[in-house]
Amino acid sequence: MSVRIKAVVDRFVKELKEALDADIQDRVMREREMQSYIEEREREVAEREAAWKAELSRREAEIARQEARLKMERENLEKEKSVLMGTASNQDNQDGALEITVSGEKYRCLRFSKAKK
Structure with missing residues (x-):
């Protein structure tokens, strides 16, 4: 009788270990998927941020060029006024x-x- 009990307990322990191993494998796989998703989202956000900063820099440079052109035009206008008037x-x-x-x-x-x- 004790041999039968031992066999049932051994089988229960074996099934329990298999279930735990399967659960661990499932958790590891989900963790990897989650980490992959997080890395992909971080990459997307970094790309958008880089594009936004590049556009901002381009616009700031254009504003600086327009301000310089406006300043030069204003100076030329003042010179013309002083010459003409x-x-x-x-x-x-x-x-x-x-x-x-x-x-x-x-x-x-x-x-x-x-x-x-």
Whole structure:
């Protein structure tokens, strides 16, 4: 009788070990799948982040170029204005002359008259 009990216990232990081994294998496989999924998602996120940073850098460079172009255009406009319009300053001279500077040259106007329409 004890041989039969021993055989039943041995068979139970064997089946239990097989079930535990199968469970361990299943858990290891699920862990590998999960790790693979996590690595793939991290790679996707890193790629999107790199693309976003590249686009941001490109846009910042374009903004800097446009700002430089705008600054140059503004400086050119100021130069053109000073050349075309001249710089007029009313001096408190005793003779009441108006001094006008055009392209760095000073002109004095002693008499004024209204423009004819």
